[in-house]
Amino acid sequence: MSEDRIPLAGVIGSPIEHSKSPVLHGHWLKRYGIKGHYIPMNISHENLESSLRAMPGLGFVGVNVTIPHKETVLNIADSVTDRAALIGAANTLTFSDDGRIIADNTDGYGFIENLKQGAPGWDAKAGPAAVLGAGGAARAVLAALLDAGVERILLANRTKARSEALKAEFGARISVFDWVHANTMIAEAATVVNTTSLGMQGNGPLNVSLEGLRSETVVTDIVYAPLETELLKSARENGCVTVDGLGMLLYQAAPGFERWFGQRPEVDEDLRQAVLSA
Numbered sequence: 001m002s003e004d005r006i007p008l009a010g011v012i013g014s015p016i017e018h019s020k021s022p023v024l025h026g027h028w029l030k031r032y033g034i035k036g037h038y039i040p041m042n043i044s045h046e047n048l049e050s051s052l053r054a055m056p057g058l059g060f061v062g063v064n065v066t067i068p069h070k071e072t073v074l075n076i077a078d079s080v081t082d083r084a085a086l087i088g089a090a091n092t093l094t095f096s097d098d099g100r101i102i103a104d105n106t107d108g109y110g111f112i113e114n115l116k117q118g119a120p121g122w123d124a125k126a127g128p129a130a131v132l133g134a135g136g137a138a139r140a141v142l143a144a145l146l147d148a149g150v151e152r153i154l155l156a157n158r159t160k161a162r163s164e165a166l167k168a169e170f171g172a173r174i175s176v177f178d179w180v181h182a183n184t185m186i187a188e189a190a191t192v193v194n195t196t197s198l199g200m201q202g203n204g205p206l207n208v209s210l211e212g213l214r215s216e217t218v219v220t221d222i223v224y225a226p227l228e229t230e231l232l233k234s235a236r237e238n239g240c241v242t243v244d245g246l247g248m249l250l251y252q253a254a255p256g257f258e259r260w261f262g263q264r265p266e267v268d269e270d271l272r273q274a275v276l277s278a
Contacts, residue, residue: 008059009260010039012051013066017042021064023278024253028265036261045069049076056095061260063093064253070136077103087139092256107137108144110252111222115191117251117267118243119218124149127190131155132182132208134162137222138195142170145191154185157196187212192235194221199229206231215239222248227276246272 011021017040025038041063043051048069055063065073070089074080077090078100084090090103115122129150131138134157145153153170156177157163167174177185186192186208198206200223210231213219219235224245232242250267258264 005059007034007036007061007261008039008055009036009062009064009256010041010060011064011066012041012043012048012069014042014044014068016040016066019066020249020275020278021066021253024250024271024275025257027271027274028257028263029261031270032261032263032265034261034263043069045072048072052076052093052101053099056099060095062095062256064256065091065093073101073103077101079103081105083108083143086143087136089136089139091252092259094256094259104255105140106252106255107140107248108147109255110248110250111141112144112148113251113267114245114247115218115220115243117247118220119241121241122191122218125151128152128154128185128188129191129193130182130185130189132192132194132198132206133157133196134159134166135195138166141193141195141222142166142174145193146170146173150191154189156182156185183209183211186210186217187214189217192217192219194223194229194231197223199223199231201225210234210238213238213240218243221245224249246275250275 011019019040022038022040029036073090079102081104084103084105087105090105092104092106094102129145131153153174154177155163155174156179158179163176167176197203217240219240220243221229221231222245223229227244236242254265
């Protein structure tokens with residue numbers, strides 16, 4: 001992009017009104033005094049490819065991708081990173097100077113960075129990780145945990161076939177449990193992760209027994225509305241270190257911002273408060 005053009009970025013999805021990304025990136029743009037803009041765009045499936053192809057010519061340097069386009073953009077992109085291919089979804093697109101679209105997935109990076117920040121003593125080698133859920137978020141979390149060095153992942157989903165499909169894809173380090181036996185795997189785990197939307201405002205409760213949860217277990221939830229879910233509240237009352245889901249959103253945004261605007265942004269309390277109050 002030429003020096004005199006103001007860089008544009010944004011987030012695409014449908015719906016898009018709920019996205020916290022404009023507040024998040026807007027906070028960083030203001031903090032670092034960058035002449036750039038980050039805008040939400042409600043783009044339908046039918047207009048997705050034509051919109052993406054037009055963006056570089058309009059001055060866009062990249063976009064974040066949210067529901068329902070995270071899988072579809074992989075088929076549109078000219079280049080896909082290994083981790084986006086493994087996860088089967090992209091949340092970060094970068095446009096090269098010649099208009100090529102590069103797809104990446106930073107959700108797993110965001111998850112691990114949040115875990116390390118919220119539980120500084122977290123050790124991937126401490127024992128198995130129990131993961132609840134087998135959707136798109138679970139794929140990113142599984143890839144990140146395996147990459148971090150977790151030797152065994154215990155996986156349960158309400159529809160067992162989806163867990164079995166992930167085991168077939170991710171390999172022998174995954175052990176599948178029936179949803180009704182989730183409490184058994186939690187009792188074995190050094191790390192517990194909820195990747196489902198259960199416990200989120202407007203959704204049903206998680207309804208998984210924490211009877212066997214040990215106080216040395218690290219418990220995290222990717223849900224951040226409410227910030228302390230019932231799972232995290234119960235785990236905290238059991239003496240566990242708990243990590244809320246907001247940091248995953250904040251940290252996953254950082255690599256894209258750096259690529260698009262040339263500044264490595266900091267995730268700190270000011271940013272958390274700006275996003276929470278939006």
